[in-house]
Amino acid sequence: MITYDAIVIGSGITGGWAAKELTEKGLETLVIERGRNVEHRKDYITEHKPNWQFPLRNARLAVGTQGAQEYPIQARTGQFHESVKHFFIKDHRNPYIEDKPFTWIQGDQVGGKSLIWGRQVYRWSDLDFEANLRDAHAVDWPIRYADLAPWYSYVERFIGVSGERLGLPQLPDGEFQPPMEMNAGEKFVKAGLERAFPDRRLTIGRVAILTQALNGRLPCHYCGPCERGCSTGSYFSSQSSTLPAARATGRLTIIPNSVVHSLIYDAAKNRVTGVRVVDTTTNETREYSSRVVFLCASTLATTRVLLNSKSARFPEGLANSSGVLGRYLMDHHFVVGASGAIEGLLDRYYQGNRPNGIYIPRFRNLGDDASRRGDYVRGFGYQGGASREGWARGGSEAGFGVELKRKLHDPGRWTMGLTGFGECLPRADNQVQLADQTDEFGIPLLRIHCTWGENELAMRKDMAASAAEMLEAGGCKEVRTRDAYKEGELGGEPGLGIHEMGTARMGRDPRTSVLNAHNQAHDVPNLFVTDGACMTSSSCVNPSITYMALTARACDYALGELKRGNL
C-alpha cells in the first residue's frame, strides 16, 4: 500500500482547497478523483466556440431529447446544454434511488463542479450561525461568524471576488475587487425599489470572477459562458487556482478515474488507516494509506462513502456513533420569483456578456420586529437581472418576412426578473440511506428521501409576492409571478438548487452530530469532512465560499494537531 501524509477525496471546490492547504503546509498529499482528468485550457473544448459550430447550436438538452439519453437526471437542470454536457456525470455511473423527486447534479472530472458552478459568493453572518439555536431547529452550530471571518478573507484574497460593499450585518462585506457594472435596466429598477423599500438593497452579484489581475490570472473578458472553462483563469475553479498552487509545491499527486469504495478503519488505533478505491477503467481495487483523510467528494458522495465504511465499531457507517449520519439533508429552494417589463430606456444598451447578475440580500426575519414574519422562519435572497429582449422573441410573436427581420434587427424592450433562493430547515426525515442494490463499481446506491416542508412552502408564497411587489415598485409593468414547484413533480424539486448540504453535520455534542467545530469527526480524530455534508443549517446564500473557508480552517487545525502529535 502506498502511503501519503494526507489523502483528499475529491478535487472540486473543497478538495482543491484541501490539496492546496495541505501541500503548502508540507504534507505529501494524494487527491483521489472519481472522474476523468481535465487539464486547464487544453480540455476546455467548447470555450469561445460560436453557436454555429455546435450541431444543435448549443441547444438545451432537456429530459427526453436524444442528447440527454445518458443524462436523464443531469438534464433536469437548465444548465445542461450541448456546450457543457461533458462536464456532467453520465447518470449510469452514479445511479441512485429517489423516493420523491430529488435531482442530484454531479461533475465527473478533476475539478468537479468547480468548473461549472454559479460563482456567486456570499459570506454567512451570525444571523445564519445562530439560526438553529434561536428558532430551535436541529442543533446549534459549534462556530460563529468570528471563527470563520478571517478564513473568508483568506479565501477571498486567493480566489478573487468582485462585489460591492454594503455594510449589511446579515451579509458581511468581504475582500472585494471592484464590482461589475449594473446595466441601465437594473439601475432603473434599483432606484425605484430602494425608494419604496428603504430596508432593501439591490446590488451587483458578488462573484468569484476577477475584475483585476490576480496571481497570474487575468480579469474577465466578458465572453459569457464561464462554465465551458476559462483559459485566462478569470473565474475560480480548481483548475485555475487551487490545483496549480498545490502542484507548485511538488507534493501533490492526483489520481483520476478512481472512485472511493470505503475507508479502512483500525479500531485498535481508532484511526482511518486507508482508502479503498475502485479504478473506474479496469474495475480493479486499490488501497492507499495516510495519516489524515479529508473527505471532499461533494455532500452526498461523501456521506455515501461514510455509510459504506462499516466495521464492528461502526456498523451503521464510519464516525456514526450519533446515528445522525445521512440525516438533515438540505438544499435551497428556488425557481420561484417574478418578472416584468420596463417601459422606455430604449436608447440604452450594453456591451459584453456579463457572467453575473444582481442580488437582493435577505430582508426577512433579521431579528428585529419590523422584519419578522408570522408565517415562516428564516429568509431568502434574490438573484436576477435585466436585459433587452433579443432575437428569440421572434418565435413567440406574430409576423414574418422583411418586417420580422427588420424588427429583430433592433433589441426589444427591457425585462427584469428576480429568482428567490430560500433557506431550507434541517429536518431529520430528509435523509439518505444505503440501498441493497450496488452500482457497476460494487458500491451500494443511495436512497434519497427529501421534500420541502411547510416552512419552505410558506416562504415560497412570500418569495413570489415580494418579488412582484419590488418589481412593481421598481417601475416594471406586466409583472408576473412564477413558482415551478409542484409536489411530486419535477421543476422545483429538492436538489435542483445544486446546493445540497448536510447529512454529516457539525455540532457541539458527539451524541447529536458527526463533526466538531473543526470539521473533524467526533469519533475518529484523523477524519475530516469539509464539503457541504458538514452543514448544520443552510442559510439562504450560495454555500461554496463557506465550504472553502471551512476547508482552509480545518486544514490549519489538522496541521496543528499533527504537529502536536494528536493525529
Add this chain to the structure above:
Amino acid sequence: MSRASITRRQALEQAAMLLGGALSAPTVAGVLSTATRRAWAASPGWTPRTLSPAQLELVATMAEHIIPQTDTAGARAAGVHRFVDTLLSDHYAATERDRFLAGLADVDAHAQSAHGQPFPRCSAEQRIVLLKEMDARAYASGRGEDGWFFRRLKELTVVGYYTSEIGAMQELHMSPFGAYRGDIPYTSVGRAWS
C-alpha cells in the same frame, strides 16, 4: 447517391441548390469564415437524414419567407433547413419529430387543396397568403394545437438563422470580448447583439 461516390462538381451543385441560387458556391466560400468553410468542406456530400428532398425544400422555402434575403442573406443561405434536419435527426424524440413531419405534410396538403400544387410550387403571392393564414392562427389568443407546427417552424427558423454565422455576424453583431459596459447609448451600437 452515396456519400463515397459524390464528385466535387456534384457537391458544388448540391451546395448551390441548397443555397437556392441566391449565392453561388464560390461566393459562399468567399464570405464565410475559415471555420465554416472547413465545416462545409468536411461534409461536401451533405444529405438530409430525416427530411426527404421535397420536405427539405419545403422547410427551406417556408424558412426563407420567414427570414428572407434583404441586404443580408436569408434563412436559406444560412442553412436553416439543414439545421432543422439535424434537430429532427439528432435532438427530437420520435413523437416530436413525427408531429413536426405531420405538420409539414399538412402544409403541402393545404397548398394542394387551395392551389393544386405543393407549397414550394405555388406562386410567391399564394405562399404568402397561406403563411399569413398559418401565422394568424398560430398566434391567435389561446395558441391552439393546430398552430403548434407553425410556431415551432418559426422558432426553429429564428434560432437557426440567428445562431448561424450569417445571422450572428452579418445580420446582427456578436458582442466583442474585452470589457463590459452596462449603460451605453443604443446609437453607439445600432443593432441587437446576437
